Amino acid sequence: MAHASSTAQEFLRIPDSELDDLFRRSPAGRIPVGDGEGTFIIAPASPVAAAAASLARRVAWQGKIFDSGTGTLRNKVGPLGTPAIAAKVYYGPSRFDANEAIILDYSGTSRVARWIRDEIREVAPGVFLGMVYWSNHRILKFALDFTHAKGDGPTPYQSAVTVRAPLRPGTSAEALQELARLQSAAPPITGIFDALQNVHFARVLVIPDGEDLSGRPIPASLVYAADVDGPARRHLHDLGTAGAEFTDSVFRHCEGFPQAPAAGARLAWLRRHQVRTGAYYVNTVGRGVQQVRGEAHLHEALEDILDQRRNELGVLPPAQIHRILRDEIRSRTDLAFALSRARSLPLLRRYSEKARLAAVLLLLIAFSPVLVIAVVGGLLAIRWREIRDWVATERPDPAAVRILRAQEDSPTANPFAAFGVIKAGRLRQASTIVAVWSLDAAARHVFNRGSLAGVTSIHFARWVFLDEHRRMAFLSIYDGSLESYMDDFIDKVAWGLNAVFSNGQGYPRTRFLLLDGARNEQAFKNYLRRHQLTVPLRYSAYPQLTAVNIENNARIRQGLTRELDDKEAQLWLARL
Incomplete structure (x- = not known):
């Protein structure tokens, strides 16, 4: 590198002309990955440089988060370092000297900063010097330090965002056609989620109109569901601002959606139509989008290194191969994050979950005599109704099944959506609420590390009450075929399916809520x-x-955080 001892703070003491020379002499370097700490370089080598940089960091800008999976970044803006203002990242000629630099281009990703273009070069391992251009005018310098970055971005927790709104009468078919058009559009309108860098999955569907058990009509509605890192309110804000084009296109057929809305009106409408989640399952709590993408990039890079050095490495013992690969990773700015363990959930979040679990257990213990009586009595009452319940026996419409199969059975990440009417009576409604509450507690505190009662193919799942608990929707993202997905549930957790779904109208007959039911496979x-x-x-x-x-990629990263002996290294290499 041109200036191997450079640090971001040292730049504040270097005259502006020397910083220009440093930038001119330095190579572009590798495009960084993950969370870079930022420093504005204002009036360098002057008495106010350090104070100005500190003030700018406290109130305006704290750095940038690079996502290798999408070739984009987001700036950490404001006192909280909120990820915002996206840019495309690519190599290109510098406006400063026409030599190669890493270009951070806001023209197609941000309305606020569309006149801005940044250029960076790696002046020391993991340290980048940058220039800011407003149109063609150079206005500022900054530094990015990745030497302490873990590549995961801010440690997130996951949230389910569900927005549901009634469609205007007679627009269901038109809404479905519009959604299909948006799915196939080029470039895809869902590209906004790549820029946001905190959305795992999103989907939009239409629930047809119908009636509840009392004959009351329920209008058709549109449902938006997303699995995101961080709080739901932040994602709604993103939909109302950066995602305005997506939001306006998706919800334009809905009742009361404002025409050509301002950001505030759009956000207020989204908040009014947000639906609370009854239960939420996350495959691995705390594993964010940036971590998933970064670890996938790591796996690919390790395979490339092994391919390129196969003859040299093939004769070495496993532990030595592992050490060589660690050294390779350490030398690369875009991969050095992998030598550190992935960040865990924030301490406050972890303790709040433990406190919630402790409170639940204490309440269960305190009221256990009453609960035992209530459960036994409830099961007996439900059993009396089960004998008389109507059970649907008709087969699904073949034409509808063909349409459904056209979107299924991808090896990865299939969306599943189903909804139904809850059986009449307060007992059935109460039973469903208790079952969903119990499921949510289990997903929070027990099934939060890659398995839902033995089913490992699910990324996310949610259960949502609709229409004042008269109906319920189930939405999930799963891998593989639907047939194997259903078989997994039936074989491993049929009793759980019965507990939640047997309160649905027409469900296969159960005994005491938990028995039979889903065991009748067909x-x-x-x-x-x-x-x-x-x-x-x-x-x-x-x-x-x-x-x-x-999960395999996460374990590959974990294996890079320490030295391994031959036996451990052999097992680790098998993951590649």
Whole structure:
């Protein structure tokens, strides 16, 4: 590198002309990955440089987060370092000297900063010097330091965002056609989610009109569902601002959606139509989009190194190969994050979850005598009704099944959506609420590390009550074929399916809520098919990765964080 001892703070003491020379002498370097700490260089080598940089960091800008999977970045803006203002990242000629630099281009990704263009070069391992251009005028310098970056971005927790709104009468078919058009558009309108860098999956579907058990009509509605890193309110804000084009296109057929809305009106409408999630399952809590993409990039890079050096490495013992690969990773700015463990959830978040679990357990213990009586009495009452319940026996419509199959059975990340009417009576409604609440507690505190009661092919799943608990929707993202997905559930957790879904109208007959039901395999599969919906618009942040791939990539990274002996290294190499 041109200036191997350079650090971001040292740049503040170097005269502006010397910084120009340093930038001119330096190579572009590798495009960085992950979270870079930023420093504005204002009046360098002057008495105010350090104070100005500190003030700018506290109130305006804290750095940039690079996503190798999409070739984009987001700036960390404001006192909280909120990810915002996206840019495309690529190599190109510098406006400063026409030599190669890494270009950070805002013209096609940000309305606010569309006149801005940054250029960076790697002046020391993991340290970049940058220039800011307003149109063709150079206005500022900055530094980015990745020497302490882990590549994962801010440590996130995952949230389910669900927005549901009634469609205007007679527009269901038009809405479905519009969603299909948006799915096939080039460039895809879902590209906004690549720029946001915090959306795992998103999908939009239409629930047809119908009636509840009392005959009351329920209008057709449009549902948007996303699995995101961070709080739901931030994602709604993103939809209302950066995602305005997507939001306006998707919801334009909905009742009351404002025409040509301002950002505030759009956001207010989204908040009014947000639906609370009854239960939410996350494959691995705390594993964010940037971590998933970064670890996939790491796996690919390691395979490339092994391919390029196969003859040299093939004769070495496993532990030595592992050491050589670690040294290779350490030398690369875009991969050095892998030598550190992935960030864990924030301490406050972890303790709040533990406190919630402790409170639940204490309440269960305190009220256990009452609960035992209530459960036994409830099961007996449900059993009396089960004997008389109506059970649907018709087969699903073959034409509808053909349409559904056209969107299924991808090896990775298939969206599943189904909804149904809850059986009449307060007992059934109460039973469903308790079952969903219990499922949510189990997903939060037990099934949060890659398996839902033994089913490992699910990325995310949610259960959502609709229409004042008269109906319920189930939405998930799963890998492989629907047939194997249903078989997994039936074989490993049929009792859980019964607990949640047997309160649905027409469900296969159960005993004491938990027995039989889904064990009648064909009847259960027919039931799901009859209630399944097409998902015409969908997005995946990592469409080539299964849940098992993602876990394997995480373990590859984990194996780089320390030295391994020959036996451990052999097992680690087998993951590649």
